[in-house]
Amino acid sequence: MTVTVQTLGRVAIVTIDNPPVNAASQAVRAGLVDAVAQTEADATIDAVVLTCAGRTFVAGADVREFDLPPVAPHLPDVIAAIEAASKPWIAALHGSALGGGLELAMGCHHRIAEASARMGLPEVTLGLVPGAGGTVRLPRLVGAELALTMIAGGKPISAQEALDAGLIDAIAQGDLVQKACDLAAAGVDLRPTLVKLVIGKSDATRFDRIASDMRRKARGQVSVPAAIDALERGLTLPATEALAAERATFLSLKTSEQARALRHIFFAERAALSDPRTKATPRPIARIGVIGGGTMGAGIASLCLMRGLTVTLIERDASSLDAGSARVRSTLESSAKRGLLVDLDATFARFDAATDDSALADVDLVIEAVFEEMEVKKQVFRRLDAVTRPDAILATNTSYLDVTEIAAGLRDPSRAIGLHFFSPAHIMKLLEIVLPASVADDVVATAARLSKTLGKIGVFSGVCDGFIGNRIMSAYRTEADRLLIDGASPEQVDAAMRDYGFPMGVFEMQDLAGLDIAWAMRKRRLAQGLSGEGDIRIADRLCEQGRFGRKTDAGWYDFTDGKATPSDAVTAIIVEERQAMGVADAVFETKDVMTRILGAMVQEAEAVLAEGIASSAADIDVVMVNGYGFPRWKGGPLFTVR
Ligand code: COA
Numbered sequence: 001m002t003v004t005v006q007t008l009g010r011v012a013i014v015t016i017d018n019p020p021v022n023a024a025s026q027a028v029r030a031g032l033v034d035a036v037a038q039t040e041a042d043a044t045i046d047a048v049v050l051t052c053a054g055r056t057f058v059a060g061a062d063v064r065e066f067d068l069p070p071v072a073p074h075l076p077d078v079i080a081a082i083e084a085a086s087k088p089w090i091a092a093l094h095g096s097a098l099g100g101g102l103e104l105a106m107g108c109h110h111r112i113a114e115a116s117a118r119m120g121l122p123e124v125t126l127g128l129v130p131g132a133g134g135t136v137r138l139p140r141l142v143g144a145e146l147a148l149t150m151i152a153g154g155k156p157i158s159a160q161e162a163l164d165a166g167l168i169d170a171i172a173q174g175d176l177v178q179k180a181c182d183l184a185a186a187g188v189d190l191r192p193t194l195v196k197l198v199i200g201k202s203d204a205t206r207f208d209r210i211a212s213d214m215r216r217k218a219r220g221q222v223s224v225p226a227a228i229d230a231l232e233r234g235l236t237l238p239a240t241e242a243l244a245a246e247r248a249t250f251l252s253l254k255t256s257e258q259a260r261a262l263r264h265i266f267f268a269e270r271a272a273l274s275d276p277r278t279k280a281t282p283r284p285i286a287r288i289g290v291i292g293g294g295t296m297g298a299g300i301a302s303l304c305l306m307r308g309l310t311v312t313l314i315e316r317d318a319s320s321l322d323a324g325s326a327r328v329r330s331t332l333e334s335s336a337k338r339g340l341l342v343d344l345d346a347t348f349a350r351f352d353a354a355t356d357d358s359a360l361a362d363v364d365l366v367i368e369a370v371f372e373e374m375e376v377k378k379q380v381f382r383r384l385d386a387v388t389r390p391d392a393i394l395a396t397n398t399s400y401l402d403v404t405e406i407a408a409g410l411r412d413p414s415r416a417i418g419l420h421f422f423s424p425a426h427i428m429k430l431l432e433i434v435l436p437a438s439v440a441d442d443v444v445a446t447a448a449r450l451s452k453t454l455g456k457i458g459v460f461s462g463v464c465d466g467f468i469g470n471r472i473m474s475a476y477r478t479e480a481d482r483l484l485i486d487g488a489s490p491e492q493v494d495a496a497m498r499d500y501g502f503p504m505g506v507f508e509m510q511d512l513a514g515l516d517i518a519w520a521m522r523k524r525r526l527a528q529g530l531s532g533e534g535d536i537r538i539a540d541r542l543c544e545q546g547r548f549g550r551k552t553d554a555g556w557y558d559f560t561d562g563k564a565t566p567s568d569a570v571t572a573i574i575v576e577e578r579q580a581m582g583v584a585d586a587v588f589e590t591k592d593v594m595t596r597i598l599g600a601m602v603q604e605a606e607a608v609l610a611e612g613i614a615s616s617a618a619d620i621d622v623v624m625v626n627g628y629g630f631p632r633w634k635g636g637p638l639f640t641v642r
Contacts, residue, residue, distance in 0.1 A: 003031025021059035047184035056095025079107035120156025127259030131250030261635025268618035293324015297369035299425030414440035430627035431456035479600035487588035496593035501631030511549035
């Protein structure tokens with residue numbers, strides 16, 4: 001039975017048991033309707049406790065049902081029945097009370113939660129608005145401002161924040177269900193949330209400013225403005241009208257292209273590490289060695305520390321070591337300031353730095369983040385082969401080199417793997433786990449588990465020049481240069497990409513990252529006999545003139561006080577290159593920009609798939625969305641075209 005009713009004295013305990021996350025599926029909803037009828041009819045019952053078995057309270061509607069026509073009873077009706085009951089219902093919350101789960105709890109008359117519980121309305125992140133009263137009941141409990149960040153921002157809050165805001169009535173110390181039953185036995189009021197008066201905006205100017213900020217940052221994701229509008233109705237209209245309008249918006253968004261895309265990414269992220277090799281028993285990982293304390297190495301070290309691991313950083317001399325350690329310290333400090341880290345001193349106490357490889361004698365895993373050159377990487381791996389335990393895993397953070405070749409220098413190549421982090425490593429979600437042919441199954445399983453420990457979205461990639469993400473990026477950068485030759489301007493391309501939903505355009509991005517880095521890489525790759533990036537020389541010529549981007553106040557754009565303006569010098573170079581390639585001047589239509597950019601991405605993505613570098617189209621979408629700024633609500637390049 002998905003929903004059961006037990007009695008304890010004059011209290012009924014209604015338990016939902018629908019693993020893994022107690023989603024409010026049709027069976028759960030039907031079970032709850034029966035439970036209401038049963039407890040209403042039973043004169044020996046005075047109050048009802050609603051709880052969930054397993055690891056969490058109801059974590060939301062059943063997302064898998066969203067592609068099917070809705071089947072009664074519908075969640076709003078279930079919640080209305082509970083709210084209208086003649087006996088008080090007390091929701092006992094543990095784990096995550098999200099979406100429909102929180103709406104269900106708000107339909108109850110009281111709420112008590114474990115201290116570790118989280119509550120939220122994350123529907124916007126799935127392209128939706130709450131559909132069962134969230135925008136009408138939440139502001140009645142917590143006020144307009146917090147409701148705005150929870151509903152339109154999709155951000156969950158902690159039990160303590162929920163208690164402070166009035167969303168829950170108590171935090172349970174000790175046994176949650178027992179505490180809820182004690183409360184029920186002591187007698188609680190029938191207190192339906194909907195009859196409360198809506199509190200309104202305590203500071204309308206501030207509310208409107210945050211709301212307009214959210215609308216702007218949504219960059220075309222329709223669920224965000226729709227959620228703000230729904231909340232505005234919840235704040236101003238009579239409850240029944242606001243509820244009906246909220247439901248209508250929810251139902252129309254549910255079948256929208258954006259919601260389908262966001263569901264695709266939601267499930268794709270969870271399916272990404274399902275390779276059969278992950279069934280092997282992972283090796284224990286507690287102590288990590290990091291080689292190289294530059295931006296990437298220090299970022300990886302900080303991330304590992306923040307996630308509870310012990311880290312030894314290796315640099316070649318004392319001054320580089322000091323610089324690397326200072327980078328780690330400063331990342332941890334700023335993370336502590338942003339509330340991402342509880343105990344700075346205890347975290348830093350797990351950090352150690354050395355110039356001597358022998359400090360790695362007992363680590364479980366080493367990640368090297370040294371200079372991106374094959375010979376340098378091979379040399380590091382040979383050094384590690386000599387000093388580490390034979391069962392220690394050796395990982396390279398290369399972003400394009402052949403991991404099989406790096407591994408081949410080891411006595412036991414099966415312990416080598418690629419872990420491609422994205423900068424800043426403690427922020428960016430994606431981790432490409434690059435699997436050389438020689439890798440052992442339990443090393444694959446360990447990397448998959450490590451990715452979860454580090455809070456990353458991991459995707460497996462085969463070995464090729466650039467792996468999944470950089471292969472596709474390189475193809476679209478080449479296409480962007482070709483657009484310039486064909487008559488587009490950098491600002492036209494960037495504007496079209498921003499309109500599509502990218503956080504910035506390809507040229508703005510290069511100005512931010514520094515054109516010199518990609519230039520040095522192109523030269524290195526050519527020297528190594530790897531393909532350069534296309535045959536278009538515009539970026540090289542910008543670099544030859546010292547136009548490295550924002551840091552030199554000149555790149556694809558001119559910069560005055562940090563503000564970008566189109567550059568005549570760049571236009572002149574483009575025109576010269578266009579003429580040198582024999583292309584006639586032409587007017588480039590903005591509507592063609594994204595068609596061409598997406599076309600190039602998709603073509604390369606299909607090749608990556610055909611070569612077996614990615615094991616599924618969904619993996620490619622996950623990589624582009626989490627590592628390269630592809631708008632999540634478009635579902636990734638392959639979802640977009642399929
Ligand atoms: N509907 C259907 N399935 C769901 C689900 C939902 N609302 N939420 C999670 N699942 C499934 C996942 O797909 C996964 O299935 P799998 O094991 O077959 O891959 C499983 O439940 C576990 O989820 P996972 O995210 O891996 O577990 P977690 O412990 O890391 O996180 C949650 C748990 C609840 C925090 C997280 O799953 C979550 O945020 N879910 C979505 C909540 C939401 O957006 N609700 C609003 C819906 S409108």
